[in-house]
Amino acid sequence: MTATATTVPQDAGKTLQRDMLAKYYGALETANEKGEPVAYLFIPGNIVELTRCFDFHAVYPEINALQCGIKKVAGDNIVRAEDLGYSSDVCGYVKNDVGLMLADRQSPFGKIPKPDLLVCNYSGCNTFIKWFEALAHFYGSEFFLLDLPYVRGTGILDGDVAYVVEQLRELIERCEARTGIAFSEVRLREILARSREAEELWVQILRLAQERPSPFDSYFEAVFYMAPINILRGTRECVDYYRHVLAEMQTRRDDRRGPVPEEKFRIVVEGPPPWPHFRAFWELFKRWGAVAVASTYSKVGGLYDPGVRHDPARPRESIAEYAMGSYTNWNLAKRADLLRRYVEEYEADALVIHSVKSCRSFSVGQADFREEFVNELGIPTLMVESDLADPRYFQEAQLRNRIDAFFESLTQRRLTGAVA
Amino acid sequence: MSGPPGTLEDLRSLVEDVTFPRAREWKEGGGKVIGSFPVYAPMEVVHAAGMLPVYLFGAGGGVEIEAADSRIQSFVCSITRSTLELGLRGNLEAFDGLVFTNICDVARNLSGIFARNFPGKLVEYLHLPQNVGSSMAVDYMTGELRRLLASLQRMNGGPVTRERLAHSVAVFEENRALVRQLYEVRATAPWLLPAHEAYLLVRAGGLLPKEEHTQLLRTALADIRARTNRSMDKMRILLIGSFCEQPPITLLRGIEDAGCYVVDDDLALGLRFIERPLAANGDPLRTLAEGFVRGAANSSVCHSVRPKTEWLLERARALRVNGVLFCTAKFCEPALYDYVPYKQVLDKAGIPSLHVEFEEKMTAFEQARTQVETFAESVLFE
Numbered sequence: 001m002t003a004t005a006t007t008v009p010q011d012a013g014k015t016l017q018r019d020m021l022a023k024y025y026g027a028l029e030t031a032n033e034k035g036e037p038v039a040y041l042f043i044p045g046n047i048v049e050l051t052r053c054f055d056f057h058a059v060y061p062e063i064n065a066l067q068c069g070i071k072k073v074a075g076d077n078i079v080r081a082e083d084l085g086y087s088s089d090v091c092g093y094v095k096n097d098v099g100l101m102l103a104d105r106q107s108p109f110g111k112i113p114k115p116d117l118l119v120c121n122y123s124g125c126n127t128f129i130k131w132f133e134a135l136a137h138f139y140g141s142e143f144f145l146l147d148l149p150y151v152r153g154t155g156i157l158d159g160d161v162a163y164v165v166e167q168l169r170e171l172i173e174r175c176e177a178r179t180g181i182a183f184s185e186v187r188l189r190e191i192l193a194r195s196r197e198a199e200e201l202w203v204q205i206l207r208l209a210q211e212r213p214s215p216f217d218s219y220f221e222a223v224f225y226m227a228p229i230n231i232l233r234g235t236r237e238c239v240d241y242y243r244h245v246l247a248e249m250q251t252r253r254d255d256r257r258g259p260v261p262e263e264k265f266r267i268v269v270e271g272p273p274p275w276p277h278f279r280a281f282w283e284l285f286k287r288w289g290a291v292a293v294a295s296t297y298s299k300v301g302g303l304y305d306p307g308v309r310h311d312p313a314r315p316r317e318s319i320a321e322y323a324m325g326s327y328t329n330w331n332l333a334k335r336a337d338l339l340r341r342y343v344e345e346y347e348a349d350a351l352v353i354h355s356v357k358s359c360r361s362f363s364v365g366q367a368d369f370r371e372e373f374v375n376e377l378g379i380p381t382l383m384v385e386s387d388l389a390d391p392r393y394f395q396e397a398q399l400r401n402r403i404d405a406f407f408e409s410l411t412q413r414r415l416t417g418a419v420a
Numbered sequence: 421m422s423g424p425p426g427t428l429e430d431l432r433s434l435v436e437d438v439t440f441p442r443a444r445e446w447k448e449g450g451g452k453v454i455g456s457f458p459v460y461a462p463m464e465v466v467h468a469a470g471m472l473p474v475y476l477f478g479a480g481g482g483v484e485i486e487a488a489d490s491r492i493q494s495f496v497c498s499i500t501r502s503t504l505e506l507g508l509r510g511n512l513e514a515f516d517g518l519v520f521t522n523i524c525d526v527a528r529n530l531s532g533i534f535a536r537n538f539p540g541k542l543v544e545y546l547h548l549p550q551n552v553g554s555s556m557a558v559d560y561m562t563g564e565l566r567r568l569l570a571s572l573q574r575m576n577g578g579p580v581t582r583e584r585l586a587h588s589v590a591v592f593e594e595n596r597a598l599v600r601q602l603y604e605v606r607a608t609a610p611w612l613l614p615a616h617e618a619y620l621l622v623r624a625g626g627l628l629p630k631e632e633h634t635q636l637l638r639t640a641l642a643d644i645r646a647r648t649n650r651s652m653d654k655m656r657i658l659l660i661g662s663f664c665e666q667p668p669i670t671l672l673r674g675i676e677d678a679g680c681y682v683v684d685d686d687l688a689l690g691l692r693f694i695e696r697p698l699a700a701n702g703d704p705l706r707t708l709a710e711g712f713v714r715g716a717a718n719s720s721v722c723h724s725v726r727p728k729t730e731w732l733l734e735r736a737r738a739l740r741v742n743g744v745l746f747c748t749a750k751f752c753e754p755a756l757y758d759y760v761p762y763k764q765v766l767d768k769a770g771i772p773s774l775h776v777e778f779e780e781k782m783t784a785f786e787q788a789r790t791q792v793e794t795f796a797e798s799v800l801f802e
Contacts, residue, residue, distance in 0.1 A: 085763055087756040089495070094757070122550055126524045129550060129723050130757035137729060137761040145723050147551035149560075150522060159563040163549075166556040331545070332532025357495045360753065361525035364500070368491045368533045385493065 013245040017227060020237060025110040031057045032113040037179050040115040040135065043301050045123030045148055045323035049191045049234045049310065050168065053183060054175040057113065061131070063231060064100060064112060065093040065389055069275025071108040075391045092358040092389025094131045101138060115141045117178060119171070123148040124328030125361040142178065144171055148324050152331055156324050164320035189312040191234040192319075196311065199304045201242035202229050206305050208249050209293040210346055213263035215252035218346075219292030220282045221259060223273060230301035264289030265410060268342045270369065271354035271362055272297045276391035284400055285352075288407040292352075294342035296335070297362075299327050306338065332365040336372060343379055350410060353383040357393060380413070382406040425636070431620040432669065434627055438482040438511055442627055446472040447514040452575065454542070455512065456519040457503060457527055458664040459721050460693035461546070462565055462708055466519075467630060468580050468588035469572040474515070475626025475691060477666050478502040481780045483509065491533055497751040498780035499665035500526050507538060516575065517542030519568070522550070523664065523721035524754050544571055552713045553725040561709035569705070585704035591630050598637040599625070599692045605644055607683050607739055611651045613644050615659070615682035616672040623666075623688050655742045655796040658735060659685035661759070663719045665749035667778045674789040675745065675776075679796035683739050686719060693717050720754035728758060729765040736771050742799045743772040745792070750779045772799050 031038050039056035041048055048058050068074040077099025078092055084102065086095050105112040118141050120132040129145065136143040146167055149160040172183045205225065209218040216222065225245055232238040252258070267285070269292045274281050285292075302308055308325040311318035327335065339351060351373050355363045366383060373381040384402050387393035425431045434442070443453045452471040456463060463473035478499035487508035488501045506512050518541060520531035528545070535543040546564045549557040573579055599622055605613045621640055625633040659675070663686040676682060696715035700707050716722055718731040736744060744766055748755040759775060766773045774795040776788050 085760040087759075089751050090753050090756050124525075126522065126528070126721075127753060127757070130720070130754060133723070133728070134757060134761055137727065137764075145551045145553075147549055147554065147557075149547040150528060150545065152545040152547060157563075157567075159560060160547075163554070163556050163560040167551055167554050170554060331535075332529060333535060335532075336536075355493060357493075359525075360496065360529070363493060364496060364526050364529035365532050367493055368536060371491060372536065 011248060013225065013241075013248050016241060016244060017224070020228060020232065020241065021109070024231060028057055028059060028113050029110045037116045038113045039117045039119050040132070040141075041119050042121050042123070042125070042128050043230050044121070044125065044326035044328055046121045047119065047146065047168065047171070047319055047323060049188060049195055049319060050171065051117075051119065051175065052191050052234050053187050054179040054181045056117065056175070056179070058231070059112060059115065060231060061097040062093055063227070064107060065096040066275045067109055068096050068100065068107060069389050069391075070278060072276055072391070073108055074276055074389050077103065078390055089357075091127050091131075092387055094127060094134070096389050097131070098134065098138070101135075114139055117141065117175070118143045119146060120144065121146045121148060121323060123323055123326045124150070124330070125359075127361070142174070144174055146171065146323070148329060150331065151324060151329055151334060154334070156321060160324060161317055161320050164323060165316045168316050168319060185315065188315050192310045192312040192315055194236060194239055195234045196309055197239045198229055198233060198242050199302065199309055201239070201246050202226075203304050205242065205246050205249050206294075206298070208253055211253050212347075213256065213258035214266070214291050214293050215249045215258055217259040217282075217292050218298060219269040219273070219295035220278075220285075222292075222295060222298035226298050226301060233301075259291055260286050260289050262289050263291050265350065265407065266291055266293045266346065266348045267350050267352050268293065268339060268346065268348045269295040269297070269352045269354065270339055270366060272300075272356055272359060272388040273354065274356070274386045274394050275388055277386070277394040277396070280394075280396055281354075281386075281399070284403045288403070290407065293346035293348055296327055296339065301326075303327055303330075303338075328361045332368070335365070336369050339369065339373070340377060340379075350380040350382065350406075353381065355383055355385045356388045357385070358387050358389055380406075380410055425624060428617055428620060431624050435620055435623045436480055436482060436669075438479045438506060440474065440511065440514060440627070443472060443474050443514045446629075452516045453514050454517045454519060454572070455515045456690070457521075457530065458499070458690050459521070459523050459719060460548070460690040460712075460716070461519045461521055462568065462712070463519075464588045464592045464708055465565055465568050465585070465705070466572065467591065468585045469569070469576055471516070471572065471576075472629060475688070476503055476506075476518075477623070477626070477688065478780055479506055480666065481668060481782075483511070491537070492530075495751060496526055497665055497749050499749065500530050502780055504530065504533060504537075507534065515541060517544060517571075519544045519546060521546045521548050524752075526753075527664075542571060542575060544568055548722075549713060550723045552716070552723065557713045558706065558709045561712055562703070562706045565705040565709060582704060586700075589698065589704045589708055591634070593698055595625060595630055595634045595637070596692050596694065597697070598634060598641065600695075601641055602637070602644075603684065603692075605641075609651075610656070610681035610683050611649045612647045614673075614676055615685060615687075616669055616676065619672060619685075619687050620669070622691055625691050626688065653800070654679050654681045655799050656681050656683050656740060657743050657745045658683065658739055658741045659687070659745045659747050660732075660762075661720075661746045661748035661752070661755040662687050663689040663721065663755070665752060665780065667747055667749075668780070668782060668785070670785055671747075671776075671778055671782070671788060674785045675747075675792050678789050678792035679800070680745070680792060682745075683741060684735065686717070689717055689719055693719075720758040729761050732762050733765055733769055733771075736766070736769075741771070743774065743795065745795075746773060746775040748775070748777055750777050
């Protein structure tokens with residue numbers, strides 16, 4: 001196996017993304033003063049293709065929260081929100097956002113504009129509703145609740161699609177009234193075509209993790225590479241970005257390069273990362289030669305690999321299906337089945353669950369996954385806890401002990417032939 | 421069959437009995453039992469299918485959490501953990517099915533945990549419309565009700581007629597009207613009816629057959645109205661935040677004993693979730709759907725087109741309360757989020773408020789009681 005440095009060099013895909021995000025945040029800084037409309041959206045199941053038809057700037061408070069986590073200012077924001085009255089037991093992303101608002105929306109990556117329209121795409125997270133209700137209260141902004149029925153059986157029901165499509169029509173009317181721009185179905189189809197193109201490329205990239213060694217870490221790196229499809233979906237530069245990343249990953253594959261010097265364990269990861277301690281958390285796995293070959297958090301913006309796609313031929317229906325088909329809007333049985341398929345299709349040795357207190361939508365059910373995977377499927381499973389936003393919940397020594405013990409036992413089982 | 425509970429102690433025993441004796445009796449008599457997790461579930465449909473609807477509210481501290489610990493993390497509210505514990509311990513054996521709705525992420529995912537751990541039971545998850553302002557909300561909700569009905573019909577092996585549905589809707593409507601009368605007494609003459617007594621009377625409606633509970637309410641209302649208790653110098657408060665997990669009865673009594681008349685609350689809200697009388701439209705399920713979309717109670721688990729803060733101020737003023745008591749369950753995110761904007765508008769309007777947190781298993785009530793006492797004194801003697 002070819003040896004490489006333990007840390008992946010800041011390659012071109014990363015540099016390109018940095019420039020794209022700088023441009024994105026730069027445009028946001030002047031939106032309010034220029035009188036350009038600003039829509040706030042959530043990541044899972046958002047309808048940004050539609051708001052793009054009305055020239056809205058898209059602001060994603062979850063992205064701001066994770067950026068604040070990485071830049072290590074989330075802790076201060078969270079404390080500001082708690083001083084206002086928010087409980088220590090509610091979501092750190094919400095508190096980060098409120099804390100940012102209290103700091104005049106001045107973030108390390110620029111000033112975030114106020115919302116004109118809050119589009120609450122309620123997909124798999126009730127906290128979204130409470131979050132934007134609070135923002136509507138604080139900012140006095142217009143609120144639109146896009147109700148996205150939970151996937152409660154094996155698939156999306158016909159009545160659900162009709163309900164969402166009708167709401168999209170109602171949202172279009174609201175956007176037209178607010179911006180004075182007439183809705184263009186032609187423009188929507190063009191945007192959707194670009195979304196689809198990026199989605200196809202992203203899936204090709206993700207599938208490369210089936211190689212041995214995997215050319216990239218499908219959790220710790222994929223959550224970085226997913227940013228453009230979550231933030232800039234529907235734009236030409238987003239498509240170009242994934243074309244570039246695909247080429248780069250194909251080169252890594254051809255060179256048999258991976259994220260660690262030697263791939264010793266292949267893991268599937270469930271749950272969001274601890275953004276304020278991202279590097280430290282990754283190191284706990286790297287030192288065991290553990291590489292994530294599939295993860296669910298890298299799919300929060302869209303379950304493209306199991307087949308979800310935007311479709312210019314069925315614009316509104318495909319938006320509705322995409323929006324309902326987000327990972328946390330799937331019932332637990334479907335989620336567990338996807339995890340099991342990832343373990344099989346990517347030939348993983350184990351499932352690692354990172355359970356975060358902030359996000360009950362992700363975390364409630366994960367302990368039951370562990371029961372099922374260990375006791376019924378015989379798949380080694382590790383579950384560790386911290387948080388995605390609140391730096392106070394990351395206990396590194398404890399996590400290290402748990403992770404070390406797990407990989408030691410995997411090593412032992414492999415030596416004794418207990419694991420194929 | 422057991423007779424109706426006669427005294428307050430009987431009611432308390434019924435509510436606190438986590439072996440669900442009335443559900444077991446029903447089952448032993450050959451009937452089917454369907455439980456619902458809070459907040460609201462359209463149990464009229466269950467009634468129409470000839471089954472006993474039971475509104476579950478966790479274990480109220482009645483069981484130790486042991487088996488559920490391996491399936492639900494410790495940062496989750498008591499009611500979720502204890503409801504699963506009841507299932508894993510066999511306390512829900514009499515139940516043929518359970519209904520969950522989209523009140524919060526925890527309850528939603530609990531439905532999935534139940535589905536996997538209890539494959540023999542019907543686990544129905546209803547996604548009730550949150551965009552109540554949409555022109556399609558009623559149609560959509562009617563569809564969800566039909567889906568529930570279809571599941572119950574499959575279980576029963578027979579159709580449920582429109583007449584039966586209309587009858588069940590009327591039975592529940594009559595019951596809710598009586599519950600509203602209880603709350604009217606509380607608002608106008610709270611010295612006649614302590615909050616904990618009203619609460620037990622309402623909670624019993626989640627455990628007894630509806631018709632029997634309606635009779636119980638009639639008797640109780642007549643008795644309450646005949647009382648001659650005198651008004652005392654107590655603070656009038658509105659209690660909110662307890663719409664799902666329920667505070668221990670000892671805590672409720674403590675709040676009243678600390679000098680408060682709880683003139684309104686959102687305790688066991690699901691049993692009276694549809695606040696306005698229904699307008700029949702010829703299709704009982706559609707009538708029910710319209711009732712939900714147009715007449716649901718204000719709560720942290722249902723989006724409303726009108727800001728909830730406006731509702732709170734209006735309610736506080738209409739009831740002429742001296743203060744608002746936020747009584748929220750530990751880890752209950754919907755209540756904890758709403759607390760902040762609610763508190764802001766109350767502060768601005770000069771209405772005092774206090775926040776008390778509870779858990780099912782709490783045993784020390786002194787601190788909460790002292791907090792409420794201090795609050796009441798500061799408001800009454802300011």
